[in-house]
Amino acid sequence: MKIKMNPQYPSVDDLRKKAKGRMPRFAFEYLDGGCNEDVSITRNTADIRKVQLQPRYLRNYGTSSTKTKVMGMEFDAPFGIAPVGLQGLMWPNSPAILAKAANNHNIPFILSTVTTMNIEKASELTEGKAWFQLYNPVDDEIRDDIIDRAAAAGCPVLVLLCDVPTFGYRPRDFKNGLALPPKMTVANILQILGKPTWAFNTLRYGQPTFENLKQYTPEGLNLKQLGAFMDKTFSGRLNEEKIKPIRDKWKGKLVLKGVASEQDTQDAIRMGFDGIILSNHGGRQLDAAQSTINSLKEIAQTYGDKIEIMLDSGLRSGPDIARVMACGAKFTFMGRSFMYGVGALGNKGGEHTISILKTQFKQVMDQLCCERVEDLPQHLLNE
Numbered sequence: 001m002k003i004k005m006n007p008q009y010p011s012v013d014d015l016r017k018k019a020k021g022r023m024p025r026f027a028f029e030y031l032d033g034g035c036n037e038d039v040s041i042t043r044n045t046a047d048i049r050k051v052q053l054q055p056r057y058l059r060n061y062g063t064s065s066t067k068t069k070v071m072g073m074e075f076d077a078p079f080g081i082a083p084v085g086l087q088g089l090m091w092p093n094s095p096a097i098l099a100k101a102a103n104n105h106n107i108p109f110i111l112s113t114v115t116t117m118n119i120e121k122a123s124e125l126t127e128g129k130a131w132f133q134l135y136n137p138v139d140d141e142i143r144d145d146i147i148d149r150a151a152a153a154g155c156p157v158l159v160l161l162c163d164v165p166t167f168g169y170r171p172r173d174f175k176n177g178l179a180l181p182p183k184m185t186v187a188n189i190l191q192i193l194g195k196p197t198w199a200f201n202t203l204r205y206g207q208p209t210f211e212n213l214k215q216y217t218p219e220g221l222n223l224k225q226l227g228a229f230m231d232k233t234f235s236g237r238l239n240e241e242k243i244k245p246i247r248d249k250w251k252g253k254l255v256l257k258g259v260a261s262e263q264d265t266q267d268a269i270r271m272g273f274d275g276i277i278l279s280n281h282g283g284r285q286l287d288a289a290q291s292t293i294n295s296l297k298e299i300a301q302t303y304g305d306k307i308e309i310m311l312d313s314g315l316r317s318g319p320d321i322a323r324v325m326a327c328g329a330k331f332t333f334m335g336r337s338f339m340y341g342v343g344a345l346g347n348k349g350g351e352h353t354i355s356i357l358k359t360q361f362k363q364v365m366d367q368l369c370c371e372r373v374e375d376l377p378q379h380l381l382n383e
Contacts, residue, residue, distance in 0.1 A: 005355045009344060012316045012337045015353065019343030023090065023198055024191035026176035031090045031339050034283035035168035040291075041283025044314025047291035051323035052381040055368045064365035066358065068373045070308055070331040071157050071253045071275060073108075077358050078373050079321050080108035082312045082335035083133040083159065083257075088116030088208030091349075092201035094342040099125040101350025105358070110159055110333065111212075113146070113234075118211040119153045128154030133257065135161050135234050136242060142216050142233070147249055158250045159277070162238045163258025168285040201346070240271060247272050255310075260295050265303050275308035275330070282313045282335060293327060300328025318360020322368075326376040 009015050020028050034041030068078035081102050087094040095117035102109035103126040111122040113135035122130040132150040137143045150158060177185045192199050202208075210217070210230070217229060247254060256268045257277040268276050278296050280289040292313040300309055311324050312333035321332050334357075341353030365371075368379045 005359065006345065006348070006352055009352065010356060012340060012353070012356070015337075015340040015344040015349070018345070019091075019340045022195060023343050024188065024195050026178060026188045026191060027090045027198070028343070029172040029176060030086070030178050031336060031343070033170055033172045034287065035170050035285060036287035038283065039287045040280055040289045041314075043291045044280065044283055044293070045316055045320070048293045048314050048320050048323050051293065051327060053322060053326055053364070053368060053376075053379045054381045055379065057369060059369060061369040062371055064362065064371050066362055066365065066373060068331060070108075070310065071255070073156065075108060075331075076106040077354075077361060078325055079315070079332045079334060079357060079361075080131075081110060081338050082333035083110040083112035083115070083161075084335045084339060085112050085114040086116060086208060087112075087339065088205065090339055091342045091346070092198065092205040092208070093347075094339065096121065096125060097342050097347055098338055098350045099130060101354055103127060103129060104351065105354045107354065108157075108333075110157075113161075113212055114210055114230075116208040116211055118214075119146075119149050119155070121211070123153035123155065128156075130155055131157040131159055131255075133159040133161055134246070135164070136238060136246075137234055139233065140245070143246070144249065145216075146212070147246065151251070155252065157253040157255055158246075159255045159257045160238060160243065160246065161257050162264070163260070163279060163281050163285055165237045168281070170284065197346075240267070243271055257312075259299075260290060260292075262299055262302065265299050265307070269303065269307050273307065275310060277310045277312055277333065278329075279312045293324060296324065296327050296329055304328050304330075318357050318362070319364050321357065321361050322364040322376060325373060326380040328377060 009018060066077045068075050081098050095115050099109045099122050108131055109126055110131040110133050111119060112133050119132055132155045134146060177188060253274045255275040255277060256273045258279050258281065259265055259268060259276040260280055265276060278292050280286060280292055292311050296311055308330045310331040310333065311329045315321055315324060315332055315334050316337055324332050338350060338353050341349035345352050370376055370379055
């Protein structure tokens with residue numbers, strides 16, 4: 001489709017700066033921050049950008065194609081929109097904006113269990129193409145019902161989240177009252193009053209809630225009670241015993257998100273997963289974690305022909321996507337980049353962010369004289 005870009009914001013960093021000025025501080029810091037001292041979030045991007053690619057100028061080169069196949073489907077570019085919790089808190093109606101943009105551009109959109117739009121709406125906006133990330137419930141009946149809803153909605157891929165055995169220690173969220181249980185402070189209210197566009201859109205679309213979980217949540221809970229219910233109902237811990245009934249029940253593609261080691265990769269293959277997403281939750285869970293690109297370098301060489309390997313955490317540009325693909329990833333996902341886009345440009349933010357990433361990535365392909373995405377590893381400059 002035709003590329004739609006606002007020339008005032010030609011990079012994700014430009015979008016981030018604009019979004020910071022339009023979002024209440026508590027919402028922006030929830031989006032932008034990592035855990036503890038932000039070491040992991042910084043390391044992810046820094047290590048990706050150490051990767052160097054080598055062009056081949058004097059070869060018989062035609063034209064490049066950014067089309068990419070993963071999970072048995074073809075997409076127009078090798079990146080998609082990662083699952084993000086509480087999207088509507090950061091920017092009102094943002095999951096719907098991003099789902100529609102992803103569908104228009106033929107890239108995958110992953111809906112989180114704990115975001116602010118339900119499976120059924122995501123399916124409607126993506127014509128049944130949305131992937132769904134399951135944050136595993138403690139209650140087997142709730143788990144099975146959510147899986148049934150995802151299947152009924154036509155979701156082709158179920159993504160199991162494994163990297164949240166505990167909530168990350170996020171100092172800004174504690175200060176802002178966005179830890180569980182959440183609370184709205186006087187300072188937060190004053191911040192909202194200073195961001196009229198955000199406030200107006202929140203009034204228009206309603207206070208953000210966990211839309212996927214409404215039918216399982218007792219009525220009349222205040223924020224503190226809701227936090228306690230969420231903490232009791234959902235467990236981020238996964239093991240083979242919990243995975244087996246999900247694998248048996250789900251008939252579509254199954255992906256494990258949050259993998260960071262060769263041992264977990266081996267287990268994922270043995271348990272019958274179709275793919276893994278190497279991730280450290282965007283640097284939000286373990287500040288001492290290895291960067292995702294370094295995990296990829298270790299895992300892709302040995303297991304790349306045994307399971308489809310994808311990656312998120314740390315990517316902010318088209319060149320970043322090319323670097324990661326050259327290191328052996330089959331596909332990439334980004335979360336913050338797209339949320340900066342909607343925070344900066346509202347309803348146009350999804351289309352704009354996808355467009356700049358597509359344009360940047362295509363330029364890298366053309367500059368390398370690389371015709372196919374799967375040929376990018378041939379341009380990796382070995383360290």
